Amino acid sequence: MGLFERVKSVVSSKAWPGHAEWIPAERAGPAGSEAPGFAADSTYLRLWLTEARLEHSRRWFTEWHPAVHSVVVRDFGHNRHEQVAVINPGSIPGFTEAANAAVTTNKPLTPLLPFSGGTVSINTGLVAVKGDNSVRTLIDVVGSFGGLLTTTALSTGLGIxxxxxxxxxxxxxxxxxxxxxxxxxxxxxxGGNGPVLAPGFLAVLDQPPPQPLWVANGHLVCWSGDGPSSVPPGSFLLLRLESRVDRDDWRYLSPIEEPLQAARAAVDADTRRAHYQRAIIAARTSLDLHEADRIRIATALRGQRDQDAGLGAVTGGPEDLAALAEAASMPVADALEARPSLASLLA
Incomplete structure (x- = not known):
């Protein structure tokens, strides 16, 4: 049984009454209309916990201890990639005082995930566990490991x-x-006559709202004819599905960054070339990059390899992977049309 099925077996929307809805872009203001649409092999997705509210109907953090969880599954072809997070609300500033107050958290539940087509499945929510401080300690421990998976590269977080x-x-x-x-x-x-994958907001509430839901300045609100009227009653989570074309965290992709830096520091040509080859392999096969970026970065590394041939320790050229990515000139469309093999990039 996969991770998604295991979590769903104990946390399913069918088990408890409540309400969940995707809020359309026209009811989310500028934040809902600026993001690019998803496109296979050339976009990334990321799930955020944007806002949370605990209704003061339980003795939160004394008798009951909350935890926010998510599992995001990308199914494409014969591949299934699952990303897990468990967030201990005690790690969110202000959340321990969140009873009867909405708290803006903007906490990532996944790292940037390459979208390769197919389907994206999400299981997310808030669970409350009754117990003493030992239960809270256990939630903190689970959340500390779960939090690692939201910030590390995919290639380094799979084992956790x-x-x-x-x-x-x-x-x-x-x-x-x-x-x-x-x-x-x-x-x-x-095109599949089902729920459409699009950037936007997901509201998960413990009861249906009395009025239509909107997102105003990052907050979940009920909307009357004249504008926002109130915060929805009860407990709720507001999540955001982000889409983007480019990464902003290149320096943390250590499987590519490390051999690139080793190549730049190597004195003899053979050693330098071997490190570049390692970097090219890491880029072309990276789980952290969408297909277009794999090709663009691997091609830029090959160009840097050939430019540096015969030189000593490299003093020119991009200082790091982030600089190399910024300088990569191959357009996304050209990369997806060419789709060079790993063997051709290493030649």
Whole structure:
């Protein structure tokens, strides 16, 4: 059983009453209309926890302890990639005082994930576990590991995901746990007569709202004919599905950055070329890059390899992977049309 199915078996939207809806772009202001649409092999996605509210109907952080979780699954062809997060609300500034108050968190639940087509499935929500401070400590421990998966590169975080789900299942098997909020669903590109994958906001509430939901300045609100009228009653989570074409975190992709720096520091040509070859392989096969960026970065590394041939320790050229990515001149459309093989890039 995969991680998504394991989490869904204990946290399913069908198990508890509530309400969840994707808020269309026209009801989210500028924040809902600026993002590019998703395109296979040339865009990234990321799930954010934008806002959260705990209704003061339980003794939060004394008798009941909350945890926000998410599992995002990308299915394309015969491939399935799963990304897990468990966030301990105690790590969110202000959340421990969130009863009857909405808190803007803007906390990532995934790193940037390359979109390769197919479907994207999401299981997310808030669970409350009844117990003493030892339960809260367990949530903090699970959340600390789950948080690592939202900031590390995919290639370095895969081994932690199963352990996080193991601990999450054990947490939910404690007597007295209850699902407060839950959503699960699958999204795809237009044309499949089902829910459409698009950047925007997802509201997950423990009861249907009395008026239509909008997002105003990053906050979930009920909307009357004259404008925002109130905060929705009860507990809720507001999540945002981000889309973007370019990364802004190149320097943290260490499987590519490390051999590039080693190549720049190497004195003899053979050693330098070997490091460049390692960097090209890492870029062309990276789980962290969409297909167009794999090609663009691998091609730029090959160009730098050939330019540096025969030189000593390199003093010119891009200082790091971020600079190399910024200087990469191949357009996305050209990269996807060419799709060079790894063998041709290493030649």
């Amino acid at each position: 995901a199963g352990q996080v789900v193991d601990a999450f299942e054990q947490l939910l098997n404690i007597d007295g746990n209850v699902g407060t909020l839950a959503y699960d669903g699958s999204l795809a590109m237009p």
